[in-house]
Amino acid sequence: MKVKLGLLLFGLVLMAGGLLAQDMTLPEFACLPIDYQTAKTDLDALTAQLVDPEQDVALTLLLLDAYTETLRARCTGGTFNKVSHPNGIVGPVVLGGTLYQMDFTSQAQVASVVITPISGDCGFPQGALLTEPGSSETNILKFGEDCVLLFEVNSQQADWQLVFARLS
Numbered sequence: 492m493k494v495k496l497g498l499l500l501f502g503l504v505l506m507a508g509g510l511l512a513q514d515m516t517l518p519e520f521a522c523l524p525i526d527y528q529t530a531k532t533d534l535d536a537l538t539a540q541l542v543d544p545e546q547d548v549a550l551t552l553l554l555l556d557a558y559t560e561t562l563r564a565r566c567t568g569g570t571f572n573k574v575s576h577p578n579g580i581v582g583p584v585v586l587g588g589t590l591y592q593m594d595f596t597s598q599a600q601v602a603s604v605v606i607t608p609i610s611g612d613c614g615f616p617q618g619a620l621l622t623e624p625g626s627s628e629t630n631i632l633k634f635g636e637d638c639v640l641l642f643e644v645n646s647q648q649a650d651w652q653l654v655f656a657r658l659s
Contacts (some may be wrong), residue, residue: 516634522566530562557583558638569655571642579644581653583609588636590658595620596627599649611637633659 537555540546563582564571571581595604604620612635622628634640644651 581642
């Protein structure tokens, strides 16, 4: 299954008053060299929009973030942590139409991950994963097609790790 980035943030694009739809596809979880070549071509096209005076720079940067976060999730096994995301914000990430296992681990006394759907068929309005000190929380979640999510980790400056893996 491939996810069309042009449809990815359709609602945000319409709110910005322009259409930046690109015919870009994101690779599946097992990324091959051809997937990286496709990603390079797509990222080059998005980056070119930054110098186009008719394009919304903020929206183009948001699309670049969404593309790179999703590519990172799909090609590196979906592992995010305090080192890769020191501000605790992960995403936007595109997850599409299947089951995922999400594991959250933190060394904080109280820690949580707030999961906020941005667009697409995510199957829920908002959710959270909570952990006790030094423990891990695992959940199985099902997302609809072209679900765009933002994750906010609240871990009191302690080390944390968020891992999600596609199950089907």
